[in-house]
Amino acid sequence: MGLPLSDARALAAAALRRNGADPAAAQSVARALVQAEADGFKGHGLSRLPSYVAQLRTGKVRGDAVPQASLPRPGALLVDAGLGFAFPALDLAVERLPALARRQGIACAGIARSHHCGAAGYFVETLAQAGLVAMLFANTPAAMAPWGGRRAVFGTNPIAFACPRPDAPPMVVDLALSTVARGNIANAAKKGEKIPPGWAFDAEGRPTTDPAMALGGTMAPLGDAKGIALALMVELLAAGMIGANYAAEASSFLDDRGGPPGTGQLLIALDPSAFSENALARFGQLAAMVEDQDGARLPGSRRLAARAAANRDGLKVDEALLRDIAAL
Template sequence: MTTYSLDALTQWARETLEAAGATPEMAQSTARALVDAEAVGLRSHGLARLSQYAAHLRSGRVNAKAVPFVRRAHGAAALIDADEGLAFPACDLAINEAIRLGQEFSIAFVGVTRSHHFGAAGNHLARIAASGLAGFAFTNSPAAMPAWGGRRALFGTNPIAATFPRQYDDPVTVDLSLSKVARGKLLVAARDGQEIPLGWALDAQGQPTSDPRAGLKGMMCPAGDVKGAMLALVVELLCVSLTGAAFGFEADSFFDENGNRPHIGHAFIAINPSALVSAEVYHERIETLLAAMLADEDVRIPGHRRTDLKRQAQRSGIEVSEDIAAQMSGRQA
């Protein structure tokens, strides 16, 4: 393994995306998001995605010159149009709007339409928590899971995330996919020549598989079986019916270089914790629950491991795979 600073990795990712046609703004926003994911240990949403994004820019699956904009705004709600570009500039704009509207109205809903893969859901919420607001993030994605009882991929893995700020410590942040694991973990396993545990995925014939490549051609298993499938349905409707985006079954796989522009949707919610009770009551209730959780020695607060990993990465850099190190040396993705 080779270690690089966050700045070096971000520069390489930015240069790679610009070489594939992205605007400097799109390249910088995306590079920062990929390195942030790598820094918190989410390799499946980190630099492993760089070559995929670059391929989509080159093939035209992404509008390389996209400039996201506020398409509609009414009261505490707004809709961001990603202009068919990579998702991160649109998500940056959405988070800005969610914070502004959340502070003005105490609650905000900001949707994003005509977008692309938005990476690690929880990472988008860091600025919301830093502003003192509670936040939620949702996205649909290309079809990878069947409806419960179905035999074809219909819903995406449809991750959700939530963050709750604390007064004197890092926020509580929950980030999970509604498949048993994020599909990107299969991408990493396939790239590294590793098997996956049975129960993560099904092959194209609907049979359990330990081959990540077969899983990528087949379907993911929902977390919690029928409950996960129903939650995936909820996220699909939340991110599409309210934004006019494409359903998962209407979007071609992110893992294919060629295909349609996915046009998927995202949703962000920001809430002022002081809107209904005082800040003192909010923080007391949060800390009371966390203290009760931590009374059991094996319990950990969600999100804190990622925060610790990012601080360590900021100090010492990130160890990357030899594949990525080779790409860094050759300056290409």
């Protein structure tokens, strides 16, 4: 048997509390990291704890920050993460958005002075479980160059989308705008492993399979120039519009050097019943068109399978990582 999810959450929360996170923040971060681990997104899971703790110790992330929400317009929620972890601020947005969206048909939340938001699908899925269609845009520290350039200006800037359907789990799309998430390269560097071709470039813009050179260079965008265009869109929505730091202004999520990253997120929630009483049934019809084909699958199906296995069998976590977390 693997590590039970409840034990993993307790282990993570205790490490965070020992290093300056208040209990509510520690629980929020632990929930998100363990869920990412269970869903198979290990680059956003427990492996993040050592760097999170290092940042708590230096004040790069504020463990006692309490997110503050205001409502500048009826459908616009503004959340100040207070230079703390993103997860408590996003939890607050997810808690408040459903009532606003049901009242008006659509509502959004901008999260400023934030941090790494982990597996972005976690938050939109929660909104979809409440019957809403949801989107999340998040900017991250600079990792991708403009198309044709060599200097990083854009983050890997994840986009997530979730849609409810009747009598079935929500459909969830969760992707970074780089070919892979930067956390995968960081993990390869820690393990001394090579990365596959096509993931990254070195500082001179040359393709590389060396993770250390990749971390000093730039990430390859998903879909070449199209991925860069989408990364520009996310920067404008999640940072420029909200007042958060652009990717090129943000410090790294991966180490304890520099000041707080101060990045941003934008969550949008729509009530599908505002447009059609038949919306959920129609969502289900389209999902069935995919699932009825042999070999076809909906986005997120692997995540659900991994989650079911983790709930049944526990988490398979490297023993060295568990020892590191216990020692934090």
